[in-house]
Amino acid sequence: MATEKIQSAHQERIAFVYVRQSTPLQVIENRESTERQYRLRERAIELGWPPSRVEVIDEDQGRSGSTAAHRTGFQRLATDVSLGKVGIVLMLEASRLARNNSDWYRLMEICGVSGTLIADESGVYNPREPNDRLLLGVKGTLSEAELFTLRTRLYEGRWNKARKGLLRFPLPVGYVHGADGAWALDPDTQVRERLACVFEGYRRHGVVRAVVRELKEQGLELPARVIASEGYGSLVWKAPTLSAVIRILHHPAYAGAYVYGRSEYSADRRSPKTGKASAHVRSLEQWPVKITAHHPAYIRWEEYVKNQERLRENWSHDESRGAPREGRALLQGIVYCGVCGRKMSVQDRAARENRSPSYICLKGYHDGDEKICQSMTSRPVDAAVVEAFLGAVSPLSLGVATRVLDQVEQDLIARRRQRELQLEQARYEARWAERQYNGVDPENRLVAGELERRWNEKLERVVELERAYAQAERDAEWSLTKEERTAVAEMSQDLPAIWRAETTTVRERKQLIRMAIESVQLDGVREAGQIEIQIHWRSGTVTEHIVKRPAPGESSLKTPEEAVEQIHAMARRSSYEEIATHLNRAGLRSAFGRRFTTQHVGYICRRDGVAKRKPRHASKSEESVNSSTSKEN
Numbered sequence: 302m303a304t305e306k307i308q309s310a311h312q313e314r315i316a317f318v319y320v321r322q323s324t325p326l327q328v329i330e331n332r333e334s335t336e337r338q339y340r341l342r343e344r345a346i347e348l349g350w351p352p353s354r355v356e357v358i359d360e361d362q363g364r365s366g367s368t369a370a371h372r373t374g375f376q377r378l379a380t381d382v383s384l385g386k387v388g389i390v391l392m393l394e395a396s397r398l399a400r401n402n403s404d405w406y407r408l409m410e411i412c413g414v415s416g417t418l419i420a421d422e423s424g425v426y427n428p429r430e431p432n433d434r435l436l437l438g439v440k441g442t443l444s445e446a447e448l449f450t451l452r453t454r455l456y457e458g459r460w461n462k463a464r465k466g467l468l469r470f471p472l473p474v475g476y477v478h479g480a481d482g483a484w485a486l487d488p489d490t491q492v493r494e495r496l497a498c499v500f501e502g503y504r505r506h507g508v509v510r511a512v513v514r515e516l517k518e519q520g521l522e523l524p525a526r527v528i529a530s531e532g533y534g535s536l537v538w539k540a541p542t543l544s545a546v547i548r549i550l551h552h553p554a555y556a557g558a559y560v561y562g563r564s565e566y567s568a569d570r571r572s573p574k575t576g577k578a579s580a581h582v583r584s585l586e587q588w589p590v591k592i593t594a595h596h597p598a599y600i601r602w603e604e605y606v607k608n609q610e611r612l613r614e615n616w617s618h619d620e621s622r623g624a625p626r627e628g629r630a631l632l633q634g635i636v637y638c639g640v641c642g643r644k645m646s647v648q649d650r651a652a653r654e655n656r657s658p659s660y661i662c663l664k665g666y667h668d669g670d671e672k673i674c675q676s677m678t679s680r681p682v683d684a685a686v687v688e689a690f691l692g693a694v695s696p697l698s699l700g701v702a703t704r705v706l707d708q709v710e711q712d713l714i715a716r717r718r719q720r721e722l723q724l725e726q727a728r729y730e731a732r733w734a735e736r737q738y739n740g741v742d743p744e745n746r747l748v749a750g751e752l753e754r755r756w757n758e759k760l761e762r763v764v765e766l767e768r769a770y771a772q773a774e775r776d777a778e779w780s781l782t783k784e785e786r787t788a789v790a791e792m793s794q795d796l797p798a799i800w801r802a803e804t805t806t807v808r809e810r811k812q813l814i815r816m817a818i819e820s821v822q823l824d825g826v827r828e829a830g831q832i833e834i835q836i837h838w839r840s841g842t843v844t845e846h847i848v849k850r851p852a853p854g855e856s857s858l859k860t861p862e863e864a865v866e867q868i869h870a871m872a873r874r875s876s877y878e879e880i881a882t883h884l885n886r887a888g889l890r891s892a893f894g895r896r897f898t899t900q901h902v903g904y905i906c907r908r909d910g911v912a913k914r915k916p917r918h919a920s921k922s923e924e925s926v927n928s929s930t931s932k933e934n
């Protein structure tokens with residue numbers, strides 16, 4: 302017996318028996334183990350503690366041991382130990398106390414500081430003695446390994462259950478768990494009928510927005526299940542929105558299928574802002590668990606599959622986000638409505654229609670509003686933004702900017718690390734203050750008041766640091782990635798030339814724009830006949846520009862006056878090809894900003910009646926090209 306470690310000073314303090322199980326199921330099944338844990342009380346008495354000073358903490362029953370934050374029993378233990386009230390902590394195995402290694406080591410430390418002993422069935426340990434510390438450390442490490450196996454087993458267990466269609470998760474609205482655990486249609490007739498109404502509407506219209514509008518017109522709301530902890534699972538009715546209807550149409554459960562693993566979470570793709578693993582939606586063929594005809598359905602599986610195709614077709618070309626795509630509107634994906642603040646979409650015209658695309662605010666419309674919010678042709682807007690962009694990113698300022706950026710980024714990394722450490726420390730101190738406060742006798746008002754004040758102070762500090770941290774993260778967002786940096790260095794030579802180069806694709810131009818511009822806000826409503834443009838630069842500044850809205854009829858483009866004059870002057874002595882070469886060399890561009898071709902030149906000569914001889918390359922193909930450029934007058 303290691304009784305020589307126990308001294309009267311220990312026995313004058315309390316003996317804590319810490320009882321815990323991991324899950325409610327274990328609490329029921331492992332009666333034996335529970336009894337073993339309670340027997341520790343007797344052991345404490347054997348070791349010399351009077352029964353009145355033996356306390357059993359079993360508040361944690363049914364709570365998992367992976368972190369101490371949610372476990373009041375553990376917190377109470379830690380507090381009392383740190384206040385020096387405890388002479389010995391008894392537990393069944395080290396792993397019962399704290400499966401999370403950091404909690405375990407912290408407790409060992411506290412016990413060491415306050416001179417508290419730790420005991421399990423096999424012995425008594427004094428955390429102040431190096432040998433005992435080592436032994437306790439090994440026990441902690443082992444229990445962490447145990448937790449890992451446990452987690453893996455749980456994870457596999459989940460999948461095993463899911464493969465059989467037995468894993469339970471919150472059911473989508475319209476279904477309830479029957480008495481046998483199987484899925485049943487919601488007994489509420491109104492819920493069932495409303496869902497049927499959504500599917501029926503989509504069958505008729507084939508357009509989600511039309512379904513939403515119809516529901517709104519008829520004053521029909523959509524059922525939903527509350528997922529907040531308050532009122533969890535209860536039924537509420539909500540105004541129909543586009544996203545709610547899409548969610549219903551996308552959910553395979555309504556087609557009678559049990560599906561698990563629709564989203565894939567990969568640890569190496571994390572949100573840069575929240576650090577959470579980002580979800581990637583798997584396509585229907587890749588769902589790891591798919592059991593059709595698993596429960597009563599609202600629609601047939603074939604119809605569900607068809608709906609998915611239809612949804613994809615309707616949406617793929619519309620919702621613009623993420624990486625720049627081909628398409629001629631430069632601001633696609635970064636343009637916002639100055640009237641309602643929503644993201645604007647791009648309406649691309651067919652390629653053969655020689656009209657520029659429009660920026661259009663559709664979100665409200667999709668959600669059933671009467672009209673679209675606003676729309677405008679992209680050309681004058683793009684032109685103004687490009688002008689501002691080329692002006693702002695002159696070669697000189699770019700060269701300086703990259704050097705400055707280097708410095709800024711170095712500082713940012715260092716400061717971020719500092720802030721993280723500060724925050725971690727503050728959080729720890731707050732938790733610590735809370736435990737001390739919780740541990741004090743409420744009768745002892747003076748001490749309790751002081752501890753509460755300290756706890757509040759620590760909490761305020763945490764909030765303040767969190768706010769500063771979030772702000773700093775936002776501020777840091779405009780820093781460039783490595784690829785962007787390289788691109789900046791390359792283009793700092795002569796950006797305008799790169800911009801206009803024929804080899805530069807629209808996609809690349811969009812990337813260039815995005816390097817400097819965070820977003821653009823458009824308001825074509827406040828003042829008739831003009832568009833107010835707000836450019837939000839990634840440097841944090843905002844500039845405003847105003848362009849005229851093109852009047853109807855004025856919308857078609859004109860070949861620059863200078864080029865037309867040159868064509869007229871040269872038409873009688875030179876071939877179309879020679880004229881085109883000459884114009885291009887002089888840096889002149891067609892109405893669409895493109896290099897002149899023999900076709901362009903030929904068209905203008907014939908239009909203005911200055912052509913003298915038939916061009917050598919005139920052919921059928923030229924005729925067809927001419928007809929398509931005929932709007933360029």
Ligand SMILES: [Zn+2]
Pocket residue numbers: 638639640641642643662674675
């Ligand atoms: Zn709007």
